[in-house]
Amino acid sequence: MQDYAHISVQPASRNCGAFISGIDLKAGINDSEAREIHAALMRHQVVFFRDQDVSPIEQAAFAKHFGPLRQARRAAFETRDDSPEVSVIINDRERPPYIDHFHADGMFRGKPEFGSVLKAEQPPEIGGDTIFVSLTAAWRGLSESMRALLEDKIGLYDFMRLHSSPEKARNWEGPGREGMIQTRDENPPVKHPLVPRHPVTGEHCLYFSESFTAAILGVTKYESEGLHAMLTRHCAKPEFQYRLQWRKGTIAFWDNRSSLHYAVADYWPDTRIMHRLTIEDDALGASMLKAAE
Numbered sequence: 068m069q070d071y072a073h074i075s076v077q078p079a080s081r082n083c084g085a086f087i088s089g090i091d092l093k094a095g096i097n098d099s100e101a102r103e104i105h106a107a108l109m110r111h112q113v114v115f116f117r118d119q120d121v122s123p124i125e126q127a128a129f130a131k132h133f134g135p136l137r138q139a140r141r142a143a144f145e146t147r148d149d150s151p152e153v154s155v156i157i158n159d160r161e162r163p164p165y166i167d168h169f170h171a172d173g174m175f176r177g178k179p180e181f182g183s184v185l186k187a188e189q190p191p192e193i194g195g196d197t198i199f200v201s202l203t204a205a206w207r208g209l210s211e212s213m214r215a216l217l218e219d220k221i222g223l224y225d226f227m228r229l230h231s232s233p234e235k236a237r238n239w240e241g242p243g244r245e246g247m248i249q250t251r252d253e254n255p256p257v258k259h260p261l262v263p264r265h266p267v268t269g270e271h272c273l274y275f276s277e278s279f280t281a282a283i284l285g286v287t288k289y290e291s292e293g294l295h296a297m298l299t300r301h302c303a304k305p306e307f308q309y310r311l312q313w314r315k316g317t318i319a320f321w322d323n324r325s326s327l328h329y330a331v332a333d334y335w336p337d338t339r340i341m342h343r344l345t346i347e348d349d350a351l352g353a354s355m356l357k358a359a360e
């Protein structure tokens with residue numbers, strides 16, 4: 068077990084997630100604390116903090132310790148004037164939830180993003196959990212024969228595989244329309260290794276999601292469809308997961324290179340409001356690797 072001098076780390080399940088305590092994110096963190104949080108994130112793919120009453124600006128200040136933040140764009144989610152990096156994910160009676168599928172954020176981009184920091188601003192009284200999946204555990208959970216088949220494959224990842232679905236239709240209307248069109252036009256289908264090695268840990272990650280992986284290349288269309296169905300079922304195995312119950316002020320920080328998430332859409336017509344930040348690059352990980360050379 069890794070030792071931490073500044074934080075306490077409690078694994079949430081055998082294969083995925085950990086709770087970090089002994090730290091007050093509102094007060095701000097220092098570089099030593101950021102390095103330990105990063106180390107826990109590398110080990111557990113997603114880390115959770117309870118009872119963090121941070122404003123959007125404080126949430127952004129926390130996230131900036133790990134790398135540059137992306138400016139939020141009004142498209143599928145709302146934005147805020149006081150904190151340009153925060154996306155507001157709001158679901159209520161008029162806006163039913165629909166992120167009930169496994170995905171990693173930004174998988175469809177030419178340069179997928181590193182991390183997401185999500186805070187429960189107004190969680191529903193019951194329901195609205197998020198399920199996280201360790202893609203390192205999912206990879207290890209495949210048979211040796213299947214790993215040999217998949218290891219050198221390239222996947223095709225497509226924004227429109229998900230966003231052209233009927234459930235997403237409302238994003239193409241109203242104030243987010245322009246942002247949706249812009250995001251689509253900037254992100255034509257893109258190729259990524261299906262099983263990259265994690266740039267920091269060196270571990271294999273099964274970089275696959277039911278919603279953004281459009282095809283597995285190098286096999287026939289029917290074989291690709293069959294592999295897609297198998298991997299979708301495989302990644303949904305509870306053994307690779309942790310299911311987080313949110314409370315107001317809970318924060319989840321996940322590594323999009325090594326995890327999937329699924330927002331359980333069981334709370335409608337109740338309201339669920341979340342604040343999300345996107346960290347584009349793992350700048351802290353890169354600097355730690357460089358220092359270790």
Ligand SMILES: [Fe+2]
Binds near residue numbers: 170171172328
């Ligand atoms: Fe997401």
